[in-house]
Amino acid sequence: MVNNASMDIGALWTCGTKLSLHTKPQMPPCDFIPEKYKALPYNRVLEIHEQHLSPVVTAYFKKPLLLHQGHMEWLFDSDGNRYLDFFSGIVTVSVGHCHPKINTEAQEQLNRLWHTSTVFFHAPVHEYAEKLSALLPDPLKVIFLTNSGSEANDLAMLLARAHTNSTDIISFRGAYHGCSPYTLGLTSVGSYKTELPVGTGCQATMCPDVFHGPWGGSHCRDSPVQTTRKCSCAPESCQAKDLYVEQFKDTLNTVVAKSVAGFFAEPIQGVNGVIQYPKGFLKEAFQLVREKGGVCIADEIQTGFGRLGSHFWGFQTHGVLPDIVTMAKGIGNGFPMAAVVTTPEIAKSLSKRLLHFNTFGGNPLACAIGSAVLKVIKEDILQENSHEVGTYMLLKLAKLRDEFDIVGDVRGKGLMIGMEMVKDKSSRQPLPREEVNQIHEACKQMGLLIGRGGIFFQTFRIAPSMCITKPEVDFAVEVIRSALIQHMERRAE
Template identity: 75%
Template sequence: MALLKVSFLQMSKRCLQQHGGVCWKLGSKLSVHTPPKMPPCDFTPERYESLPYNQILEIRKQNFSPQMSTYFQKPLLLHQGYMQWLFDYEGKRYLDLFSGIVTVSVGHCHPRVTTAAQNQFGRLWHTSPVFLHPAIHEYAEKLTALLPEPLKVVYFTNSGSEANDLAMMMARSHSQNVDIISFRGAYHGASPSTLGLTSVGAFKPRTTTGSNCQTTMCPDVFRGPWGGSQCRDSLVQTIRKCSCAPGCCEANSQYIEQFKNTLHTVVAKEIAGFFAEPIQGVNGVVQYPKGFLKEAFQLVRERGGVCIADEVQTGFGRLGTHFWGFQSHGVLPDIVTMAKGIANGFPMSAVVTTPEIAKSLTKSMNFFNTFSGNPIAGVIASAVLDAIKEDGLQENSQETGSYLLLKLAKLQNEFEIIGDVRGKGLMIGVEMVQDQESRQPLPLKEMNLIHEECKDMGLLLGRGGLFSQTFRIAPPMCITKEEADFAVEVFHSVLRRHMEKRAKEKF
């Protein structure tokens, strides 16, 4: 017994030395943690003078959809925002790493965008496409200039779902076929039609949704059946090993075979199209093997289909290396859909396609949208493009995003519950697991606790994945390295606490 006690103490001492005073497996006493210091912010929010918190909760309970869920045990009541910061009704400040679900691209209440909107509000709020106004025409020219030929015809809509609805109609009108393919784990909207494309169980209703939509295996190199250590276009690769020769990806070949199998078995000989997010967002920032989309696009076109890039979350410089996510795959889609960051949170979206496909749609239907000529939308979206360029936000996404990604990746060596760190630019996923060997999702209870504690320390993270097992990180693109350091310090501190509690309960 004495020998066992000495051995245990020796092991504990060694473990404490190796992990900076924290032993994850032997159940040491909880250490005293100093909370990370929040970086300064030169903005002071106004005093909150609106509805009391409890009254808002009651209104939500009585008048909102019961499916409208919120983060956290005590839902966060936000009051103001400034760039990468949010303030609640009590004046507490939070670093926003989720941007209102990957929507606030250039920063909350960005001064340039705010001023442009205020000026236009005093002139003219609304016309419609039956009249002309310079704002939306100027924006159409600026937007299409950022896309390669022949993607030069733009349709303005109001949401990502609506944009993808229209893209589905375009694909079917142009191809004269009906079957459309999307990935399992994809999220392309929640309208009756786009729910056929969306393949996340939590969003699937019991009633009939979009017809002739088929899903194919998502080429997920971390959680899928195949994956290796050099598969994806990221500074960080999976912990899975492979024996692939240089320039050859066995996982990619296997997933392409699955894609071919879908084409051979569940759709007609000729198809309408294929939808793909350059990086899956809702599914937890899932990246495909390098070269997959290029091969898949070719296979789709051989079947008469068109290729649609859903840039709702990946566009406008967020991935850093390119302005559009599809460019990082070396492909040229036939249709591009965009929303969210296009107008920094103002409800706007767009579909850009070729003149040829636009002509096909015109023959098929008379498309009209009351709000597609909106002056406010045009002014705000134009100011967003100016801010991205003048503030160097695409470059910052690359530099600060890479910095943050690599710092998060280092935590994998310390915490067994971090299974994968992935992404590009300022679109990052941290997938949590029970252990790295099994790659089984971390239980929801533990995810919720970690999520909640990060919030309590001033850090707001997103959630994603089929089991809500991935923390999604997509802050406003103005975030700095100092703030990235703070985010990693908070995450590290919360994980230390969590692992200490876990070890204590175990022993």
């Protein structure tokens, strides 16, 4: 187990029964000293979890981490061990754990007013609405505040259907748009599907994945790192995009009604392992949906708020203007908060049909925190940092792809990165889950926390807080490289 920054983690590395001789990566310094853990013992936490919490197995690692405290890009467990957090609470802690500026704003609001509801006015919600709307292009200026991404996407589905008087909504295979009964229809990842009747009226279309799909190659995606697949596309004309558009047309001509309610798209798929589409695809798909009478929804729950670096919103990287935008996760730096932003026309379509009400959406504390997040992103120049440090990390990870045959693909933009593990580059078949688990565990043992994604959980999802530095990237890449070397040693035994 990792101890505080000084412990020689390398002494604990083993490959079967043979001690590894590799030099351990040196964890960057951190001047924050966590409080001593004084809460429930670990074994008691396990007992309570087994007896009273959801039986669905979601915890990472053979021995789940019992986290105690966080500071910026760092997490500390109940034993005082320090970890570099490169998954950010599932792409949620946008500007850093317990960011001091946000803590100050939250504490001031906490002392002033925790909660009131939309039947009363309060300044924080109006201040936040003005700040958020200023970051979105016309006519996206009407904001519905909610509590989670699933709830935001629920509402976006309702808005689309109320405005169009149609039912069918299209999403990509591999899409994740939430786990509520309504959004489960949109989510198209096998492990989230159920035999129970949920989310009716949703249809999944082919994901234009240039690494695993039938078309695509080395010129197709908006990333500093391209797939190593050979590409027949010209630099200014993506043949793969055209072929995927034909598949999208086939969906519109066969499995939905003559008119549709809408189309949901993540600018980059998150849960499916940071999947990027061919350049220009979304622009043509949006046009086709609108010709069918539908509206276009950008799910920015993981991609928004500057994480992609080059733009504040993911949809801007595709050169499109959605009719509805949903956002959550990084909006509150981990505080439960979400939003749906749409046009006045679409908003009025809903108000004519029902009285929409949300008890906790837009409460004073959430809005004060949301405003503080926007302030920190601007003052700390975090969007620019995402671009610079994210590009730096992508290029370093690409060198690992060139070094190891089991690293099939490295992709992403800014600080939303996927590293897909394969049996070998020629087959592109997913590396077995138990082998991916071993690499994942080894990274944790060396003090690095990363995520997992993909249909077969074969892709490492790397999405740190936007405050990270290049020295921390250097450490993370060396940890991953060391974990890969350990794994290759195990294979050779």
